[in-house]
Amino acid sequence: MFNDSDMLRHVLRAMRFTASCFCLAAASGHGAAHASGEPKIAVTDLTYEEKVSQYFRVVSASSRSSIDASASERETDHSYAARSRVRGQSESSYHEEEGVYTYIDRGELRTYTADLKGALLKSGQIRLVQARPYVGKPTERIYDIIARIKQGFYPGADYVLFGSVSNIAFRQEAMPLAMGSSTTANLTLDLVADFSLINTRTYEVKAAFSASGSGQDTKIISRAGDRVVLNRGKVMQETSRSLAENAYVEMMTQLGFARATVGRNSSGAGDGSPASGSRYSGTGADGRPAAEPVVEPVRVYR
Secondary structure (H helix, E strand, O other): OOHHHHHHHHHHHHHHHHHHHHHHHHHHHHHHHHHHHEEEEEEEEEEEEEEEEEEEEEEEEEEEEEEEEEEEEEEOOEEEEEEEEEEEEEEEEEEEEEEEEEEEEEEEEOOHHHHHHHHHHHHOOOOOOOOOOOOOOHHHHHHHHHHHHOOOOOOOOOOEEEEEEHHHHHHHHEEEOOOOEEEEEEHHHHHHEEEEEEEOOOOEEEEEEEEEEEEEEEEEEEEOOOOOOOHHHHHHHHHHHHHHHHHHHHHHHHHHEEEEEEOOOOOOOOOOOOOOOOEEEHHHHHHHHOOOOOOOOOOOOO
């Protein structure tokens, strides 16, 4: 038989056990909610397709000749006879052909996505999963992102950010300065890419946008005949960073993680394009404040 004090101790022990179970369940639920608030995204290399035209000229020539000669003599006491025969043959041929050969070149650019990955990591709201590069033949199947998801190219990823190049062009220009005899040499790279964020389980497109990037290197030529070497690596780096800034703002805005506020450019005109002083504000889907990645200004070295 239990007395009143024994019964009270049993009741208190049971209440403490129930409370501890409730705390554990709440903690595990909070952890699951926190993990679900940070989707895992795999960023692919930029896929490209380009029509390539090449000039060709083929020249072939051949020559063949032969000579056949024979001679005979006949002499008797009363006569003498001699006979000879020569036969020659020559044959030659010449062929020339020229034109333009056109074909489709496809593949993936192994650059221009590292800065985008870095911006997503700095936000604190995205977890990145390493994507496997495309290793198949460069056919139209390189654009079949659903097939690549089914083949396990992005293990553990909730979403795949698939990007393809719509335009990329280097420009090298020289322009005289208004004063004096100096000229400027410019190397510019413009890149435009189309992106789609795809759910790896339902294949639903969660975000779709285009982003552009640009970089430039400028040198001054003081005297005629001088040669300068333009910094191609600097131009590519600036292009990658500006592309990452544009793509980051578009994707985070469409996902609802952050609200992008674009400042005015240096001339004071609000043209809607991201300026070097752009900042990102707002709160994420889980209620946490959005991070403000540091955007470096573009420097033009003269």
